[in-house]
Amino acid sequence: xxxxxxxxxxxxxxxxxxxxxxxxxxxxxxxxxxxxxxxxxxxxxxxxxxxxxxxxxxxxxxxxxxxxxxxxxxxxxxxxxxxxxxxxxxxxxxxxxxxxxxxxxxxxxxxxxxxxxxxxxxxxxxxxxxxxxxxxxxxxxxxxxxxxxxxxxxxxxxxxxxxxxxxxxxxxxxxxxxxxxxxxxxxxxxxxxxxxxxxxxxxxxxxxxxxxxxxxxxxxxxxxxxxxxxxxxxxxxxxxxxxxxxxxxxxxxxxxxxxxxx
Amino acid sequence: xxxxxxxxxxxxxxxxxxxxxxxxxxxxxxxxxxxxxxxxxxxxxxxxxxxxxxxxxxxxxxxxxxxxxxxxxxxxxxxxxxxxxxxxxxxxxxxxxxxxxxxxxxxxxxxxxxxxxxxxxxxxxxxxxxxxxxxxxxxxxxxxxxxxxxxxxxxxxxxxxxxxxxxxxxxxxxxxxxxxxxxxxxxxxxxxxxxxxxxxxxxxxxxxxxxxxxxxxxxxxxxxxxxxxxxxxxxxxxxxxxxxxxxxxxxxxxxxxxxxxxxxxxxxxxxxxxxxxxxxxxxxxxxxxxxxxxxxxxxxxxxxxxxxxxxxxxxxxxxxxxxxxxxxxxxxxxxxxxxxxxxxxxxxxxxxxxxxxxxxxxxxxxx
Numbered sequence: 001x002x003x004x005x006x007x008x009x010x011x012x013x014x015x016x017x018x019x020x021x022x023x024x025x026x027x028x029x030x031x032x033x034x035x036x037x038x039x040x041x042x043x044x045x046x047x048x049x050x051x052x053x054x055x056x057x058x059x060x061x062x063x064x065x066x067x068x069x070x071x072x073x074x075x076x077x078x079x080x081x082x083x084x085x086x087x088x089x090x091x092x093x094x095x096x097x098x099x100x101x102x103x104x105x106x107x108x109x110x111x112x113x114x115x116x117x118x119x120x121x122x123x124x125x126x127x128x129x130x131x132x133x134x135x136x137x138x139x140x141x142x143x144x145x146x147x148x149x150x151x152x153x154x155x156x157x158x159x160x161x162x163x164x165x166x167x168x169x170x171x172x173x174x175x176x177x178x179x180x181x182x183x184x185x186x187x188x189x190x191x192x193x194x195x196x197x198x199x200x201x202x203x204x205x206x207x208x209x210x211x212x213x214x215x216x217x218x219x220x221x222x223x224x225x226x227x228x229x230x231x232x233x234x235x236x237x238x239x240x241x242x243x244x245x246x247x248x249x250x251x252x253x254x255x256x257x258x259x260x261x262x
Numbered sequence: 263x264x265x266x267x268x269x270x271x272x273x274x275x276x277x278x279x280x281x282x283x284x285x286x287x288x289x290x291x292x293x294x295x296x297x298x299x300x301x302x303x304x305x306x307x308x309x310x311x312x313x314x315x316x317x318x319x320x321x322x323x324x325x326x327x328x329x330x331x332x333x334x335x336x337x338x339x340x341x342x343x344x345x346x347x348x349x350x351x352x353x354x355x356x357x358x359x360x361x362x363x364x365x366x367x368x369x370x371x372x373x374x375x376x377x378x379x380x381x382x383x384x385x386x387x388x389x390x391x392x393x394x395x396x397x398x399x400x401x402x403x404x405x406x407x408x409x410x411x412x413x414x415x416x417x418x419x420x421x422x423x424x425x426x427x428x429x430x431x432x433x434x435x436x437x438x439x440x441x442x443x444x445x446x447x448x449x450x451x452x453x454x455x456x457x458x459x460x461x462x463x464x465x466x467x468x469x470x471x472x473x474x475x476x477x478x479x480x481x482x483x484x485x486x487x488x489x490x491x492x493x494x495x496x497x498x499x500x501x502x503x504x505x506x507x508x509x510x511x512x513x514x515x516x517x518x519x520x521x522x523x524x525x526x527x528x529x530x531x532x533x534x535x536x537x538x539x540x541x542x543x544x545x546x547x548x549x550x551x552x553x554x555x556x557x558x559x560x561x562x563x564x565x566x567x568x569x570x571x572x573x574x575x576x577x578x579x580x581x582x583x584x585x586x587x588x589x590x591x592x593x594x595x596x597x598x599x600x601x602x603x604x605x606x607x608x609x610x611x612x613x614x615x616x617x618x619x620x621x622x623x624x625x626x627x628x629x
Contacts, residue, residue, distance in 0.1 A: 035610070212287070250542035254394045260429050 006049060007056070014084035017060040017068075021084075025049030028117075029093035030245065031085055032056040033101025035125075035228075036134075036168040038063045038160065040089070040152050041074055044230040047238035048096075052245065057084065059101070061167040063160065074171050078107035081113075094245050096120040098230065099202065100168055110183050118248055119191040120241045123202045123227050126184075127209045128175040136161070144196040146226040150234075184213040190248040191217045192241065196225030196232060216249065263591050263626040266315035266349060266600040267308035267615065268503060271301040271335065273325035282388050282535035283323035298328055300511035300608055301335075302342055307612065309343040311452075311619030315379060317349035317600055321532055322392040325531065325586070333366040340373040348374055351448065351468060351503075351600070352381030356400045357393045360407035361433060368439045376440035381448045382408055383466060384456075386533040387543035398546040401455065403427045408449070408463075415444040448501055451484050452476070452559060453550045461487030467495065470503035470600070471530045474573030476559050477502055477594055497597025502590055505575045506601040508614040508622070512578040516566060516615075519577055521564035522604045529574060530560030580621035591629055599626070 007022040022041055030052050032045065039058045048054050060080060061068025071077045081104070085093060094117045097105030102124025109116040134140060137155075145151045155161065173180075191214045195204035207219040220240065225232035244251040272278070276298040279285070305316040318335045321327035329335040332350050339348050348370065353363050363382075371378040384404050390397040406425050413421070413433075420434035439445055450466040451457040457480050460467055467484050471475040481500065488495050507519035528534045540557075543549075549556035562574075569575040573593075576586045587599055601618070605611040 211285070247542070249538035250545075252391045252536075252539055253397060253546065254390075254544040255398065255546065256395060256398050258399055258427055261424075261426055 005235065006046060007054075012084050014087045015080040016070075017080060017084075018065075019060055019080075019084050020058040020063070020065060022056045023054065025051070025053050027052040028245070029085075029090045030053060031081075031090075031093050031095045033081070033095065033097040033104045034060065034062070035099035035101050035123075036164060036172075038156050038164055040231070042152070042231055043237045044232035044241075045062055047234060048242060051242060055085075055088065055090075057081065059104070062164050063156070065237070067163055068167055071167075071171065074104055074107050077113070077171060078104055078111055082112050085115075091115060092114050092117055094118040094120070096122070097124065098122045099125045099227065100172060102126060103172065106180065106184065107186070109187060109189060110180075113187075113189070116189060118189055118245060120244065121191065121193045122230050122237070123199055124181060124193060124210070125172060125193055125202060126177075127206055128202060129206070131175060134165070138228055143201055144226060144228045146196065146224055146232045151228065151231050168224045181209075181213055184210075185215065188215055190244070192220065192244045192251075193217055193238075194220045194222050194229055194237065194240075196227060196229040197223045198223050198226040198232075199229070201227040218244070218249075218252075263587065263596075263629045264314035264498070264598045265618075265626060266317050266347075266501070266598060267313045268317040268600045268602045269301055269304060269380060270319055270321060270327040270602075271298060271329045273328055274300065274441075275325065276477070278325035282532060282539070283391075284325055294328055301328075302338060302504060304603075304615070305339055306613070307615055308344050309346045309380065311312065312623055313619065315347040315349045315576050315598070315600070316343055317351045317379075317381070319335050319351050319381075320354045320383075320385065320389075323518055324532065324535065326532060330583040333370060336370050336378070337373060340370060340377075347377045347379050349379035349448075349600075350381050350533070351379070351470070351501075352383035354380045354389050355384030355407045355411070356384055356403035357389055357395045358407075360410045360428060361414055361430065361435065363407070364411040365435050367411075367445060368415060368435055368437050371439040371441055372437045374440075376445075376467060378439070378441070379448060380411075380445045382383055382411065383450050384548075386530065387540045387548060388532055388536055390548070391539055395415040396546065397543040397548040400548055401550065406583075407460065408447070412444060412447075415439050423541075451480050453556055454480075454483050454552055455550045457481075457519075458487045460484060460506075461495075462491055464488075464491070464493060466501070468497040468501045468503070469594075469596070472559055472574075473501075473529075473562065473569075474590060474593055477573075477596075481594055497591075497595055500594065500596040501598040501600055502573075502594055502596040503600040503602065504573060504590070505569075505604045506583065506614065506618070507575075507577045507603065507605045508580055508583050508617040509610065509611075510617070512582050515578045515582075517604060518605050518607070518610050519575070520566060521606050522568055523564070523575070525563055525565050526592065527564050528561045533560045558590055575604075580617050582627055583618065584622045587626055588629060 007024040095105040102121040103126040193210040211219040318332040451467040509515035
């Protein structure tokens with residue numbers, strides 16, 4: 001894992017877990033949930049921390065944390081994470097979820113409607129197409145990144161990856177969950193859903209489902225990015241997500257100046 | 263008085279969704295083709311029946327209009343409408359490349375043998391989302407772009423433009439407009455800023471998405487400013503747009519256009535279709551120094567009776583509609599009445615055009 005200098009590493013006790021998290025920045029809280037590959041702090045986290053308090057959790061059972069055999073469902077994990085956020089004394093927050101973490105973010109928002117202000121979902125895994133087993137090594141990197149040269153140098157060691165995969169497979173749930181999709185229809189909060197134009201794991205065509213289901217859903221295709229779009233295009237992603245977190249539905253109206261000369 | 267027939271060329275489906283932008287999930291190409299065919303026939307009918315102008319406009323991302331590029335529709339009209347002027351009311355100048363606008367209008371003027379009217383507008387608030395332009399800069403972009411369009415039409419030598427919002431190193435458009443020095447320009451004068459700007463530049467005045475009392479206020483600003491600049495606008499320089507329906511009898515006309523007068527439906531249907539967008543655009547200062555007055559104009563709704571009384575809608579028998587048109591001409595000094603025929607059914611809409619052309623238009627001309 002690449003750790004950014006500006007982020008400090010801490011632990012919080014919640015629901016019987018010792019949960020590691022990284023924090024940087026000040027302002028409104030943005031809770032970050034990583035994908036199935038574990039926590040990888042990157043340029044996007046740093047950029048977002050310029051204007052807000054970014055808290056990136058390592059979900060229990062991922063990375064360096066002990067194996068998590070206790071959590072039985074994503075909804076239960078969402079409950080654990082809500083407790084972790086509460087333990088930090090944060091009352092209102094937005095959530096950024098990547099892939100597996102995107103589905104987790106939806107589950108959390110459904111449980112904590114009073115506390116969650118907005119969601120940013122990168123290549124969320126809440127609705128998926130027919131799945132093949134994930135490859136490893138270079139093949140996996142080719143699926144995750146359109147620009148591997150911008151990506152972290154190494155994926156987690158094999159034993160960590162095995163542990164994470166087992167946990168993800170146990171928790172992620174079926175490719176389509178009618179109960180979740182029904183609940184999404186009533187999720188009244190601003191949601192930004194992004195997919196990479198080159199994503200072959202969760203192809204961008206999945207975005208239309210979120211747009212149809214979520215009453216305040218916005219769907220954006222990130223050009224020249226694959227599944228890990230925040231790694232492929234961190235500046236573009238952070239600029240858009242930052243604007244959305246600040247302005248919600250009003251982010252549709254661009255406010256950058258087009259003045260060339262005064 | 264002259265008459266223009268205006269259409270946004272709607273996607274004619276009873277189930278067309280509101281909101282903005284509107285999803286194309288239920289889009290049926292055959293409905294769009296039929297709608298567009300019908301619109302072309304309708305414009306053709308207006309031309310044959312004696313309307314002085316036919317007008318199209320630019321609106322995006324909604325079934326309310328199938329002419330996001332009105333220049334393309336106007337190009338088709340140059341081949342179908344043989345006599346009437348073809349008015350673009352208009353192109354949304356601040357969100358477009360102004361050179362492209364100048365080129366397309368010059369092409370159209372050439373294709374139509376000099377029959378183009380260039381309505382250059384700022385567009386409805388939602389259009390600032392369409393091409394990602396900051397609405398706070400709309401007015402300044404508009405003013406610079408308008409000046410640039412006129413220069414592009416009239417400067418005989420290649421020239422560069424070092425603007426504030428636009429910069430080009432060399433411009434020399436081909437073709438040039440047929441009308442010399444250039445096609446007549448209409449701009450919207452609903453805001454005081456634009457009324458004063460139009461007066462200062464001797465531009466023609468357009469009033470749409472409004473009603474007679476509000477238009478009278480805008481025209482007072484325009485005429486007063488024109489006086490200060492040493493000129494007086496003639497009636498041919500003032501256009502007023504209203505909705506219309508005509509039938510044999512008053513009651514029939516009112517009944518047939520009742521769906522239009524949904525009291526919850528603001529006159530600025532597109533500006534108000536997505537409140538979050540309009541709110542953000544308003545906060546950016548788009549509506550100018552009289553923001554509240556401008557938004558009240560756009561959000562105005564009302565019962566059928568009220569819409570008729572304020573001149574937002576002309577509806578009734580030919581005699582009733584003639585009286586309304588005369589009153590508008592008298593009260594506003596407007597010489598061009600631009601009419602959007604709003605009967606939902608194509609056959610009653612067609613009948614309305616025929617009745618208006620045969621029984622109202624000849625009398626209007628005498629005014």
